[in-house]
Amino acid sequence: MKLYALLNIFLCFSGIALAQSPENPATIEYGSKNLTLDQPFLISVVLRDVETRPSVIFPEIKDLEKRSKSATSSVSTVDGRKVVIQTITQEYYARKAGNYLIPEFTLTVNNQRLRSEETMVVFAKTGEADESALADDVAVTEVDDNSQSVFLSVQTDKKQVYIRQGFAVRISLYIAENAPVQMEFYRFNEQLQAILKAVRPVNCWEENIGVEELIRRKVTIRGRKYAEYNMYQARLFPITTEDIVLPSVKLDMLVTESGGAVNVEKKLVKGFYSRPVTVVVRQLPDHPLRDQVAVGQYSLKERLSSDLVYPGESVRYMFKVEGVGNIAAIPAPVIQASSSFDIYPPERSQVIRRSYQNVVGEMTFDYFVVPRKDGEFPLSRYFHWIYFDVEKQKYDTLTSAASLEVRGDDYKLANLSLSGSSGLYDNLENLDSSRMAIDYKEILKDLTNILIVLLLITMVWVFRK
Template sequence: MKLYALLNIFLCFSGIAIAQSPESSATIEFGSRNLTLDQPFLISVVLRDVETRPAVIFPEIKDLEKRSKSATSSVSTVDGRKVVIQTITQEYYATKAGNYLIPEFNLNVNNQRLHSEETMVVFAKSGEEGENVLAAEDLDVSEVDDNSQSVFLSVQTDKKQVYIRQGFSVRISLYIAENAPVQMEFYRFNEQLQGILKAIRPVTCWEENVGVEEIIKRKVTIRGRKYAEYNMYQARFFPITTEDIRLPSVKLDMLVTENGAAVNVENKLVKAFRSKPVQVVVRQLPDHPLRDQVAVGQYSLRETLSSDLVYPGESVRYMFKIEGVGNIAAIPAPVIQTNSSFDIYPPEVSQVVKRSYQNVVGEKTFDYFVVPRKDGEFPLGRYFHWVYFDIEKGKYDTLRSAASLEVRGDEYKLTNLSLSGSSGLYDNLESLDSSRETIDYKKILKDLTNILIVLLLVTMIWVFRK
């Protein structure tokens, strides 16, 4: 009888535990499996409801070369709940056409073990250059004045002059020539890297980095000489002041093995390599009333109106989405022209930001509820617009709504709904009681479930003691 009671308690307890366990918050996803040589094969880790981006070390795949990594974060609101999705993507390139087997592998992400089954990827030739198209990437690195440097440390920026709030890239790499007469090992690397980043990171900039959890090696060609590049750090910076950016010279110690004159004699020693200092000039924007507030970059507008014909008092949903290249997270809301024709609620804001060494791209969406008060034809461009500085044109530009809303019917009077005779949705707002808390049914259910588990445990102990 005791065994029967214990079995029932165990089954009930197991069912409750399974019901409480959330679905996997992290998954592995593959990109297209049919590619050309100029296209990368993508492996992504997608994490849901994770605010902080974790470190992810992707596997080494035979005959494929790791290249750039990117990180995308999506923040939105669903049913009043904040939803965050992080996507970390690694690129793999092939040097020649053919079929490549991606073996099964495991990744450890946030103390969670993710498993991927094996798959096949096909790379086809992309043009006349065929198999050599990605054999080595041509670079122009200012640290190399001639081909005499077999090993050098480089701090590179993709721009030497930017506007305030315009992004520029920083990349730290060690370059070793293929025919260099030495062998090298990294020496106390993590400790050294922290010191380098502390010296390099400008305090007057907003940083958007992908995160380099491992040293990525790739083949490059610099002024006709082949090198192996060991990339240690890459990020994009957005200056928030007009102070020029000065990246000082930094030092990296390497453990170098030099072959001696005698046979089988090798000497290991610590050798320092220094980068050259770099300066980025920051320019102020031209005069404008919103000069200190506008975003800087290249942007476009996408908009959606749930209905272009409504009655007075009937709400309509209007989405104002800004897409482009720039500091997406810092994009300000559109300027709303106050008027007596509409009541416009504060927007729900969501964003998708993709960070890579080349650029920060994405979109920011402002979702409004609009309630018209009277009939008429209303071009929304009168009420919704967004000013920014276009870095390509070198001047200010405005994204203005092209939508139009038609309102038909008698003028909407809020007095029909309220004895107070209010003429606006926000009138007497201060008299509302905002201290009342909403009921969190999910929390209540979780607490009740936990109480039930405790009761089952107590019952199980009582059965044993009997």
């Protein structure tokens, strides 16, 4: 009888505990499992309610080559609560078509062990795909010929940018496959911190992809095969018109050389130097908002919760800017004041995907609009967003194409004041802020905790009897 009662208490306790348990804050997710040779297989770690992006080292998978990594962050507001989702994604490429078994593996993220089941991925041939598809032809300006078997390179994808326009920075060590020496990294973490301190410019906004491990990647430079060890990659956005100077940096390697005697080897430390790189920063053309506008390539998506309302009835308007650029620094649209509307400050949400190639994403502004009189109102009169288009090299404007129809009589403020409010903030001074709002979620949580305590007391009582 005691065992039966104890079992019931345990099951009830487990059910309540599971009901209270939050959604798993970290998960492993796969991308598409049917791919062609020019497409990557993606493994992602998704973290919820984590402000800081953690370090994640993805597994080595037999016969698949690790490539680029990207990081996406999403920040939004749901029921007044800030929701943050971080997604870190690793790319894997196959060298030939076939079926590849992805074995079971575990990752440790923020002191939490994540486990993934094994799965099968299929890579199919494309019309012209072969093994050379993975042998990238890398343009490295730091080497003029093929005489250097080993060299350190600081690369940028642009030599000239506008202020607030992004450019990529990549630091890599290249070792030729037929290099006549053997070498290994020497005090690497200590050296890397010194290199980054020297290279990172203070007048730039940095979007860092994050390199937690040295990945060996096969590349081809002017017909010669190399192994690339990427140490750092990021996109930088200059915030002043001062030119960006990336100085020459040094990386020491432990080199093994054969002595004169047979089977006698000697290890010595040898330094490899990069060439300095300069990125010229240009000022934007004259414009009243030159120092405020975003720089990049953008487009507009918008949505009205209803295109037909009555005076005093609120409508929700979404103004979403998406594209390529420094998404996190996008300013809000310029709003034209009007006696026809109450337009309240927007709620912001953003999604940013960071990779070596680009920073892309979207910034959403959600407005509450309350019309005060009837009529047909094109929202282009009230909402527009000016930016500098780097491709067209001129200013452009994203203008609303939506239209709001308002039916009804004009506001009679004197009459409305007797029965209601004409705006969201009217009569704010008359509200009693001392009255506490009822938090039903908190009450339910307290009741659940009380029930758990009662169950524990009952369980102790059963044992004592």
